[in-house]
Amino acid sequence: MVIKVQEMPEYQPGRGYSKDDWDGVFDNPPMSREEMEAARPFKEAFSDLAEKMERARAARRARSSRS
Secondary structure, X not given: OOOOOOOOOOOOOOOOOOHHHHHHHOOOOOXXXXXXXXXXXXXXXXXXXXXXXXXXHXXXXXXXXXX
């Protein structure tokens, strides 16, 4: 499944977050090459959580294939 993300070019009120929240997201500088190289995959960094998520996905697939 591919999730398409629609980027909004400017803040739009009434969408569940404040203007401060919107502005805060863009305060993050781009990652350096060193930071990117040091990054670990989600499954490696959060192995317990990744395993729980995969079991939940497998259970949903099993339920939907029975119908």
